[in-house]
Every structure is written in C-alpha cells, then in structure tokens.
Amino acid sequence: MASDHTRSAILAAAERLYADRGFGDVTLRDIVAEANVNLAAVNYHFGSKDELIAELFVTRSIQTNRERLNELRAAEDAGGGRAAIEDIMRALVGPTLRGCLGPDREGSTAARFMIRASIESVPPIRRIKNREVDHLRKFAAAMRRAMPGRDDTELYWGLHFALAMAHHTIREKERLLRLSEGKCDLDDVRAIIDRVVTVSVMALTMGDVPSKPAARPVLVHGRLTRQDL
Amino acid sequence: MASDHTRSAILAAAERLYADRGFGDVTLRDIVAEANVNLAAVNYHFGSKDELIAELFVTRSIQTNRERLNELRAAEDAGGGRAAIEDIMRALVGPTLRGCLGPDREGSTAARFMIRASIESVPPIRRIKNREVDHLRKFAAAMRRAMPGRDDTELYWGLHFALAMAHHTIREKERLLRLSEGKCDLDDVRAIIDRVVTVSVMALTMGDVPSKPAARPVLVHGRLTRQDL
DNA sequence: GATAGTTTCATACAAATGTTTGAAATGCAA
DNA sequence: TTGCATTTCAAACATTTGTATGAAACTATC
Numbered sequence: 424m425a426s427d428h429t430r431s432a433i434l435a436a437a438e439r440l441y442a443d444r445g446f447g448d449v450t451l452r453d454i455v456a457e458a459n460v461n462l463a464a465v466n467y468h469f470g471s472k473d474e475l476i477a478e479l480f481v482t483r484s485i486q487t488n489r490e491r492l493n494e495l496r497a498a499e500d501a502g503g504g505r506a507a508i509e510d511i512m513r514a515l516v517g518p519t520l521r522g523c524l525g526p527d528r529e530g531s532t533a534a535r536f537m538i539r540a541s542i543e544s545v546p547p548i549r550r551i552k553n554r555e556v557d558h559l560r561k562f563a564a565a566m567r568r569a570m571p572g573r574d575d576t577e578l579y580w581g582l583h584f585a586l587a588m589a590h591h592t593i594r595e596k597e598r599l600l601r602l603s604e605g606k607c608d609l610d611d612v613r614a615i616i617d618r619v620v621t622v623s624v625m626a627l628t629m630g631d632v633p634s635k636p637a638a639r640p641v642l643v644h645g646r647l648t649r650q651d652l
Numbered sequence: 653m654a655s656d657h658t659r660s661a662i663l664a665a666a667e668r669l670y671a672d673r674g675f676g677d678v679t680l681r682d683i684v685a686e687a688n689v690n691l692a693a694v695n696y697h698f699g700s701k702d703e704l705i706a707e708l709f710v711t712r713s714i715q716t717n718r719e720r721l722n723e724l725r726a727a728e729d730a731g732g733g734r735a736a737i738e739d740i741m742r743a744l745v746g747p748t749l750r751g752c753l754g755p756d757r758e759g760s761t762a763a764r765f766m767i768r769a770s771i772e773s774v775p776p777i778r779r780i781k782n783r784e785v786d787h788l789r790k791f792a793a794a795m796r797r798a799m800p801g802r803d804d805t806e807l808y809w810g811l812h813f814a815l816a817m818a819h820h821t822i823r824e825k826e827r828l829l830r831l832s833e834g835k836c837d838l839d840d841v842r843a844i845i846d847r848v849v850t851v852s853v854m855a856l857t858m859g860d861v862p863s864k865p866a867a868r869p870v871l872v873h874g875r876l877t878r879q880d881l
Numbered sequence: 882g883a884t885a886g887t888t889t890c891a892t893a894c895a896a897a898t899g900t901t902t903g904a905a906a907t908g909c910a911a
Numbered sequence: 912t913t914g915c916a917t918t919t920c921a922a923a924c925a926t927t928t929g930t931a932t933g934a935a936a937c938t939a940t941c
Contacts (some may be wrong), residue, residue, distance in 0.1 A: 579832035591816030603808035
C-alpha cells in the first residue's frame with residue numbers, strides 16, 4: 424500500500440469526533456469532512472461503519488489489556504510466580520484508570536474515546552466487550568494463586584467489584600465531581616487507584632458473606648495475611 | 653379524557669420492546685405495531701419519541717427514588733433521627749438491586765427496561781439522570797449525620813462506590829455469570845445487597861479499622877484522626 | 882511510457898425514520 | 912339531534928443514513 428494517509432486520517436478523525444460528540448450523533452459524513460477525505464473512503468478502507476468503530480475500539484482495548492498483563496506478569500515474577508493480591512488488583516484497574524483519568528488526559532483523544540465507549544454501548548463495541556471474559560479469566564487465575572483455598576465465588580465477586588469501581592468512576596466522574604462539589608479530586612489518579620485497590624482487597628478478604636451484613640471482616644483478614652506470606 | 657387506552661398501550665408496548673431489544677433498534681413503527689395504534693398517536697400523546705422515552709424512564713425512576721427515600725426515612729426514624737450507615741447504604745442500593753435482579757424479575761418488563769436504560773445511554777435518559785444528583789445529596793446528608801466528623805470526600809467516595817457496585821452488577825450480570833460459570837448466584841438478591849452494603853460500609857469505615865490491610869501510603873489524606881463520637 | 886493494480890472521487894441509491902397533515906371518526910354536552 | 916372538542920387514521924414529508932457504483936486519478940512495475 425502506498426501510504427496509510429487516508430486510512431489513518433479517518434481513524435484519527437473518527438476517534439476525535441466520537442470522543443467529543445458520542446457515537447449517537449456522528450455520521451460518516453462528519454468523519455470524512457473532518458478527515459478531508461471522500462465519503463466512499465470509509466467503506467473502501469474499512470468495509471463498513473461498524474468495522475471502523477470496531478477497529479478503533481480493539482486497538483485501544485488491546486493496548487489496555489497488554490498493559491494489564493504486563494503489570495500482572497511483572498508482579499508475579501517479582502513474587503516468584505505468585506503475586507500479592509494487591510498487585511493483581513492494581514494491574515487490573517491501574518491501566519484503565521490511568522488511561523482515562525487524570526488532568527493531562529483531558530486532551531487525550533484516546534482516553535476520551537474509551538470513556539465514550541464505556542458510557543454509550545454501541546453494538547460493534549458490545550460484541551468486542553463480550554470477548555473480554557477470556558482476558559479476565561487470567562486475572563481470576565492469578566487471584567486464585569494468590570488466595571488459594573478461597574472460594575471461587577468470592578474471587579469473582581471481588582474481581583467484579585474492582586471493575587465496578589474503576590469503570591463507574593470513569594463513567595460517572597462528571598457526576599461525582601458535581602455531587603462532591605469538586606471535593607473529590609479526580610485528577611489524582613494514583614490516589615484513586617490506591618483507593619479502588621484497597622477497597623477491592625478488603626472486599627476479597629472479608630470472607631463469606633452470610634445473610635447478615637453486620638459481619639466483621641477482621642479475623643478473616645488475619646487469615647489472609649498468613650496465607651499471603 | 654375519555655380513556656387512556658391508546659396512551660397506556662403505547663407506554664406498555666414501548667417499555668416492552670425497549671426492554672427486549674434496546675433503544676437502538678426499536679422504531680416508533682415497531683412500537684405502534686405492538687400497541688395496535690396509529691403511528692401518529694405517539695406524537696399526538698407524547699409530542700416526540702424522546703419525550704416518550706423520558707416519560708417511561710421518569711416513571712420508573714420516581715418509583716425507585718421513592719422506595720429509597722422511604723427506606724431511608726424509616727431507618728432514620730427507627731434510629732431517632734440518625735440512621736446507621738449500614739441502613740443508609742441499604743436504602744440506597746436495595747431498591748435498585750431488588751428491582752432489577754432476582755429470578756422472578758426475569759419476566760418483569762419494568763426491570764428489564766431499567767437494565768436497558770442502565771446499559772445503553774440514550775440522550776433523553778441521560779438528561780434525566782443528570783438531575784439525580786439532587787436526590788443523592790439527601791443520602792450524602794444522611795451519611796454525614798451517621799458519620800459526623802468524617803471528611804466529606806470519604807462520604808462521597810463511599811456513596812460513589814456503592815452505586816458503582818450496584819449498577820455494575822446490574823449492567824454486567826451476564827458477564828459475571830459467564831465469567832464465574834454460573835457460580836455467582838445472581839438470583840439471591842438478598843445476599844447481593846448484603847454484599848454490596850458490607851463492602852460499601854467497609855470502604856466508608858476504612859479509617860476506623862486499626863489493622864489496615866496494606867502498608868500503602870494510600871488513603872492518608874482521607875484518614876481523619878478525628879473519629880465520630 | 883504503457884499497463885495493471887490501487888486509491889480517490891462525485892454522485893446516486895435505497896431504505897429507514899421521526900414528524901406533520903388534514904380529514905374522518907368518536908365522544909360528550911346542550 | 913346538533914355542535915364542538917378530542918382522538919384516530921392513512922398518507923405523505925423531509926431528512927438523514929450507510930452503502931454502492933463507475934469513472935477518474937494515481938502509483939509502481941515492466
């Protein structure tokens with residue numbers, strides 16, 4: 424191929440427009456106008472609008488997933504094959520939060536695009552997200568190694584809640600900012616990651632949740648410390 | 653007015669179709685076909701498609717919000733004006749989770765509609781959701797009464813995380829089910845509510861727990877030495 | 882520099898969609 | 912019944928949308 428110019432211009436323009444205005448009201452004509460290319464170029468290079476969106480999303484997803492797995496492997500290597508649960512959770516939520524939050528990220532098109540993809544759920548993206556389960560299984564496996572003997576159910580709930588806090592923070596950062604009247608600092612990504620990780624680990628180490636919530640997580644926590652050593 | 657027949661038929665049909673197939677690919681023509689009414693009836697009775705969707709959503713939202721506030725007030729009355737933090741969080745997440753989860757709810761159109769509204773974020777619904785902040789402030793106020801002296805920031809983060817876990821469980825219950833290979837029981841709503849409440853309270857009372865999990869410099873800024881009395 | 886393959890372009894297509902219209906039907910009060 | 916307001920209806924409107932087409936422009940190879 425001669426030069427990716429047109430193709431890349433479309434990708435860049437599409438990502439920017441989708442990030443700014445959402446999938447709902449950005450048409451192919453908007454995109455090609457922004458990219459200064461012909462309308463037919465989209466179908467020529469990508470086949471269809473949905474495939475364009477899919478390519479945008481997979482590119483960014485692969486990026487995030489790779490970072491996650493890199494952090495996970497680093498943590499496992501450092502721990503001789505078994506990473507501490509804190510580090511596993513950090514590898515899980517860190518890349519996403521770092522990618523989408525923070526002051527400098529305000530200008531990052533990629534970040535804003537991923538936030539958009541998290542808020543609006545458009546069919547081509549949903550299809551890709553469904554395949555994410557395989558990726559998460561690797562984290563479940565690492566967690567199982569880090570907390571042997573613990574019921575799988577608890578592992579999955581902990582993983583689920585960690586993602587819940589991370590994604591919800593990204594999705595609803597505007598609302599949290601408004602609710603807290605700016606008191607919650609959403610630019611301090613480090614602190615947010617720490618916070619999510621801390622709560623996730625607490626959730627994971629609290630033991631079985633019976634029908635009564637008054638239960639105390641304290642003694643179970645002691646047991647974990649022994650295991651984790 | 654003679655009889656709300658047409659109007660209600662449209663509302664019912666719309667809610668059912670949106671719940672089943674999502675906002676993306678349900679047209680007014682689908683709705684009026686399902687309701688056995690004329691196409692123009694929608695614009696006659698509701699003004700526009702968006703106003704129809706908005707009416708559907710506000711109806712269900714008001715329902716949930718009323719339940720929440722009822723539970724909150726009941727808890728505060730029982731506690732002589734100050735409710736336990738557990739009960740506040742329960743009032744916050746209970747109604748939503750009870751409304752959208754559980755085995756019998758599989759057939760509930762209203763529940764499936766609200767799940768849909770939570771997954772897909774369509775403009776008229778987003779506009780309404782933005783007004784939800786005022787409603788949440790009442791819970792922030794109750795939490796402040798329950799945990800006096802605690803930094804507001806911590807309150808907001810706790811509130812935020814509670815909603816994160818509740819909504820994410822609703823949004824991603826399919827994925828959690830698949831990830832856990834059915835091991836996570838999403839029909840046991842009681843247990844789920846307990847779980848979310850427990851973790852939320854833990855997140856809120858982090859500073860109180862003497863045996864903090866990690867040696868992280870983590871939530872230093874949020875750990876107030878001044879505890880509530 | 883001719884040729885084959887690739888890319889770009891203007892334009893047209895076809896389908897879908899929310900909305901409007903004006904007349905017909907219906908309900909209700911006097 | 913008559914008259915008036917409300918409601919229903921079929922049909923059309925006016926866009927907008929993604930996609931397809933076929934010719935033209937370009938590129939690289941021989």
